Amino acid sequence: MALVTIQRSPSSGSSPSQDDTAEFHDSLDSNRNSKSLSECYFAGKGTALVLPDADASAQPHPACAVDGANAAPSEVADGATPVSVAGQNSSAIQRHLQSMFYLLRPEETLKMAVKLESVHPVRTRYLVVVSRMGSRGEESCLLGIDCNEETTVGLVLRVLADTKITLDGDGGFSVSVCDSHHIFKPVSVQAMWSALQTLHKVSAKAREGNYFQGGGTHSWVEHYEARVASDRSCLNEWHAMDCLESRRPPSPDSIRARPTERDETEKVIRSTLKEIMMSVDLDEVTSKFIRSRLEEELDMDLGEFKSFIDQEMLVILGQMDAPTEIFDHVYLGSEWNASNYEELQKNGVGHILNVTREIDNFFPGTFDYLNVRVYDDEKTDLLKHWDDTFKYITKARNEGSKVLVHCKMGVSRSASVVIAYAMKAYNWDFDKALHHVKDKRSCIKPNTNFLTQLETYQGILDAMKNKEKLQRSKSETNLKSPTNNNKVEKAPSGGTPTPVVQALSKSYDLHSSLSGQDLRQMGARPKSWSPDNLATREIKEGVKSSPGFMSLEDLSQKSASKENVQDSKSSLARHVLMPCDNGESYSVSPNQIVHLPGHDTTTRTDDKRTCLAETEVKIDNSSCSISRVKTVVASETWDPGEDKSAKIIGLIVSDSTTSPVCDQKLSSIVPGDSSRTPVWTSSAVIMTQSAVSSNSFSKVPESRSKNTAQSDLFSNQLDKVFDKEEKKQQRWSTFQATADLDDKLARECPSRQSSWSSYDSAVVMGFPEKNELSRHSSWGSGDTRILPSRNSSWGSYDMRPRTSVYYNNEKGEKILHSTSDLEQNPSGIFPYDKEDIPWHPGTVKRTKQRLEGSVTTARQLTNDSVSSSCVSLNKTPSSETLFNFAEAVNESLVERGTTTLDVESISAISNKIDIPFTDKCSVLSPNISRLSTSAPEPCSMELVVHECSLSRSTSNVSGKDASVQPLENGREQCSSVKMQTSFLESLQKDYQMSTKKNEESFENSLGKVKNLKKEFEAKSSSVGVVDQMSISTERPERPLKVTKNRSLPSSPVCIHQLKELKVVSDDLNFKTIRSVFEKNKEETQHVKLRQKSSKTNGRNHSSRYSCIEMAIDKNPRILSTSLICKTEKSECDYKRPPIVPAVKQIAATVIATAAKKQQQYGKTHPLARINIKPRHNNPVYNTM
């Protein structure tokens, strides 16, 4: 026990004279003021504890006294200033302390030094705690210092928050920091006690400061880490491991004494034994034989070396089994391989992974070691080490080195490590990795515990892969739309029936032919459809990442080109195009548009251009791209509805045009008259196509290829559609959109379902957040999410059924009923949708507000710009008459405008795409697509989006029902469709009911429903379908439809059958159907008008005119006017009315979309304006 003051500054040694005079002051002043130049330590029995400054100051006297008394000795003592010397022990420690201080920098404080035991008696080792004030408080590290000839640092350990100090029960303690484990055995219990106290203090401070590795602290410790200069044996002692059973032979330097005779003998024995064993058959030889041979060779009695010889024999025997080269850079071996220096050198091994607890590192200085200190038993958790081992092996590989992985025998532990490495490094599954390693080294036999852990590890790796993929997809979705594509694709895959997939696959195939990227996408996409998509996703992602934005740009370009084409086409007199631009009037507008030639086209083209520009801008904005995607999705979803409406319209048109027209259209859309009807049909098809394309767009920019493919498909479909226009028209009413997407053959029922589902899925896909969900739920979730869209889409579906009613149309009344139903549904649905959207959360309100704002703006715009356009006029009046409806309509119009713009862009894209295929078809289809897309897409988009975002859950339920119903409808159209429709209606009603805002709309809808019911009843009475009609107001409609369907086809499959039959007698059937459709349309128009003008509820039948007027006011009028202008047939007028409802729906959707767009872009107004203009143009044309 002694108080020791150490002079820290080397300068003191250089100027001892000053020490003499100013030693005392130094010790005091420096302690307090500057960084103490001298410090006091409480030394005793191998420990030295620094005394706090306060203590030092409180004990100046002893220090001073000692200082003064021993001034001379201090000089003698090599510049150091031993203040007091209490025995040899303390003097030795003082000397050592002094020497240690030369290693320290002045900023650092030696808090404690403890002398440690050493296996080599002559060695002096100290464990030193060094501290330094850091930014977050005191930072400490442990230094292992060897004080032999030189004082060197042998070990550096940072004291971090995870430092664990444990007693080993044998007078020592172990410190583990960051998985490194070190044993210290102080020379005395007192020393250990002091060390423990200090260590606990510094570790408590480390926990207080929450120091962690790489946490920005302890950077000063690197100074010591760079100065680890102890010789190898000392380092080995610092890094000595516990629990060793198999130790490396003592290092040469540890044997200071000359090698004993026995050692030399053993050396000879070892070499001789090796020679002998190399020359004998080890399978037969016995150890006795070998020993006798050895005795012969050496000519000496080796009795006393018997155990040694046995041991050596085993070692040599083990070393004779060479390590197995599992991979180029990985050897798997045994303890003996790890101890075979020559072999390791020969194999170029630089890193050794020692997976044992009982085996020492044999050549710690020569090779780089990583120890996984585990036993080979059932309780060992190797799993947690496999990440480290993988990193270690990978690091060695990157360094061009090779790794020997060894345990005791290279059978269980090390083999497990190698298998785990193979699984992670080569993406192998467990079986493959196991078999690979076993093929290379047949003796491996991981214990059952390790096998279980390997299986777990495989699950972890799989999960990691999935996670990475998911994250990638998420990030991609955030950055780009590609994920959306994946999602869309996936969504269909989840629940979609084969038809959709087939259609998609076809589209993909078509895409593949387009370009390399397309091909890539193709390859990936088909996979994406399957649940196993992950890999494909990754590929896609990789592919997509680069092209994503490009594709958008391309799309915009395409759209531009499409615009040009459209313009040219429009100039050709594609009225359809014009209406398409309007989007709102969509189907109706087409007719009118047909009447209205150039102006509409020009304005529309302008609008389209603006839209394109906007879209481009959006594309430019990555964030916008997402919103765009959403909008696109919405548009896609809308497409179905639009398609329906468009299809219906097209059907009507075709009907009006009569079969010849259809034929012409089929023939390839002859301009002029045929253009109208064909345009419609094509438009309907295009709508579907556009929807698909829009889906693709929404999915990913890459969708270009899809679009192209879709366009191809569309063109094909269009051709087919043309061929079957009549049939299709009928079918279309029910399934067209889906049918278009799907195989032509399968179009009818399955196609509908699929297409719907795909739309839904697409919509779902549109939501980046829900991508994953969409995958699974593709159908269900898609439906659920789409619920709103479903409503709209359902409305459109309803429309389709109604269109299917067209078959029934043979009975004009029925047709009318169906149409009225359709109208009612759309009207009801639309308001519902609108309401639903706002209903959900604040977002809905916001959207409403936005919608309102947009509506107002749109109204203003419409008022301003529309002045000339009848459409605008119609809108304004409608708004006046029916605020709700009018607003909705206006909004829808505005939104339509916006949506139409988007739709237009999409359609333009599709048009562009189409162009390559066939100018005629493409032109027509683009136009149609524009129209159809513009109208229905926005609605669907909005609805879908709103619904999805707002009430996914509710939408899920209803959506599921709806989806199920559609599916059923497709196959079991009659009853199932009816039921579904009824369900949907009821759901819609429920939604409406739920929504307070909807109350008004409910009333309106109720009135509409009543009207519809009345109409239906009247119709049913006439048709005899009254029974079904009576089921429910909404239901009746569907039932009527069903009945109609039944009456016509007589079965769910009827549509197909009907189609086929129709194909046979296309013209006649088509004509009849058309007439029926026209009638229906008229009725529907009336109904719609009624619905729209809920006030005119009672009008139902009698108010047909009023309804028509109403419809005309909105869009129908234009159509009617256009129709009148065309004066081709009253059928056209009829057709127009149905369009109107669709327009309403679209309007609602458009409104929603517009609101969304506004939210997203804030550009809704301009878009709305643009849209409005086209509308105006259209009306003008209509008026014309």
Next chain:
Amino acid sequence: MASGVTVSDVCKTTYEEIKKDKKHRYVIFFIKDEKQIDVEVIGARDEEYDQFLTNLQAGGAGECRYGLYDFEYTHQCQGTSEASKKQKLFLMSWCPDTAKVKKKMLYSSSFDALKKSLVGVQKYIQATDLSEASQEAVEEKLRATDRQ
């Protein structure tokens, strides 16, 4: 298990029966099919050490075995007047020189697994000939750790 050889449950249960229940005097293990350490012979409680050695070498000169023996001897502690009876379990690996080197290696490398499975054995003895396996030699080793 470093050699891939596992220890059968019978070994452990038998060991427990000796250690706790004192039902047997000794048990001989062998490696079956180079895969698993299994029980070959169980010695009755009243059997002598010679029988243990006999059974240990029953496989022949070229065979290796493991043997677990509950060894009893009297020990008189320093300063005590009465000798106390002590029971110590030792585990012996019997690898005669006449055994094939390969087999010897197998038993040597599998000895660890057995040692880990049989917890509580006081002494491990590696014997390569009878002089190392004799009762005297064993007792000497067992006494080596006793307090004098």
